[in-house]
Amino acid sequence: MPTNLFDLSGKIALVTGASRGIGEEIAGLLAEQGAHVIVSSRKIDGCQAVADAITAAGNSAEAFACHVGNMDDISAIFAHIKASHGKLDILVNNAATNPYFGHILDTDLGAYNKTVEVNIRGYFFMSIEAGKLMREQGSGVIVNTASVNALQPGPMQGIYSISKAAVVSMTRSFAKECGPLGIRVNALLPGLTKTKFAGALFTNDDIYQTAIQGIPMGRHAEPAEMAGTVLYLVSDASSYTNGECIVVDGGLTI
Numbered sequence: 247m248p249t250n251l252f253d254l255s256g257k258i259a260l261v262t263g264a265s266r267g268i269g270e271e272i273a274g275l276l277a278e279q280g281a282h283v284i285v286s287s288r289k290i291d292g293c294q295a296v297a298d299a300i301t302a303a304g305n306s307a308e309a310f311a312c313h314v315g316n317m318d319d320i321s322a323i324f325a326h327i328k329a330s331h332g333k334l335d336i337l338v339n340n341a342a343t344n345p346y347f348g349h350i351l352d353t354d355l356g357a358y359n360k361t362v363e364v365n366i367r368g369y370f371f372m373s374i375e376a377g378k379l380m381r382e383q384g385s386g387v388i389v390n391t392a393s394v395n396a397l398q399p400g401p402m403q404g405i406y407s408i409s410k411a412a413v414v415s416m417t418r419s420f421a422k423e424c425g426p427l428g429i430r431v432n433a434l435l436p437g438l439t440k441t442k443f444a445g446a447l448f449t450n451d452d453i454y455q456t457a458i459q460g461i462p463m464g465r466h467a468e469p470a471e472m473a474g475t476v477l478y479l480v481s482d483a484s485s486y487t488n489g490e491c492i493v494v495d496g497g498l499t500i
């Protein structure tokens with residue numbers, strides 16, 4: 247076993263949804279540990295800013311735009327990875343969408359399709375493309391950002407919660423079939439974290455106070471508090487962890 251269980255030197259890592267929030271913190275931490283990080287989201291400018299900050303700190307990163315709900319974008323980023331790096335050691339599926347807040351009976355087809363295309367189909371085909379590369383090298387790790395909503399559906403967030411439960415099931419399915427190929431697949435289930443994604447909860451004090459009351463630690467998480475669990479899951483520190491879904495929620499789901 248290496249001395250530093252968290253050392254990622256020589257690893258190529260792809261982090262989706264890395265232009266801000268939880269993904270940005272994950273990208274920065276993996277780069278700090280020695281990985282070359284491909285910072286990805288839909289908009290290249292935000293990705294480039296994160297990659298530049300990583301590089302300015304003396305670490306290694308590049309930016310590449312990819313809308314994970316778009317199959318052509320998925321093909322393009324993996325063609326780029328194959329051509330530029332010839333391998334992928336780490337995939338963090340973190341980019342997700344939550345376009346609808348309202349009663350489940352009023353969900354329209356557009357919100358349903360967008361949620362499923364990004365949160366389920368996107369994670370699924372990103373994992374397939376990564377898994378094929380990892381199979382060739384006989385090693386690799388995938389981490390999926392799900393949500394505590396996978397375990398306890400969020401009120402007025404039906405289709406989003408359903409998609410996150412699918413990510414938990416996807417994590418276990420890939421872990422089971424890819425374990426024999428040397429690929430580990432695990433998930434992070436964040437609780438309430440202060441990002442743009444959860445912005446609606448932070449701008450309405452009544453909703454925020456209600457959300458906080460259910461958290462034994464009595465506070466929300468900062469995005470950086472999610473990154474350590476991902477580092478654990480992508481590193482040798484978790485070399486025998488496969489198909490696990492780690493809840494990081496301040497005790498909400500106790």
Ligand SMILES: NC(=O)c1ccc[n+]([C@@H]2O[C@H](COP(=O)([O-])OP(=O)(O)OC[C@H]3O[C@@H](n4cnc5c(N)ncnc54)[C@H](OP(=O)(O)O)[C@@H]3O)[C@@H](O)[C@H]2O)c1
Nearest residue numbers: 263265267268287288289313314341342393439441443444
């Ligand atoms: N914040 C919370 O309380 C919380 C709780 C549980 C789970 N989560 C999960 O944590 C993950 C990260 O969310 P966050 O809170 O960090 O949100 P965030 O700060 O809003 O960041 C979302 C990131 O995803 C990118 N993105 C959005 N749609 C995309 C798409 N179709 N394709 C590629 N990239 C896309 C965004 O950049 P572009 O706009 O450039 O695409 C951005 O980089 C998500 O999976 C979310 O479900 C968050």
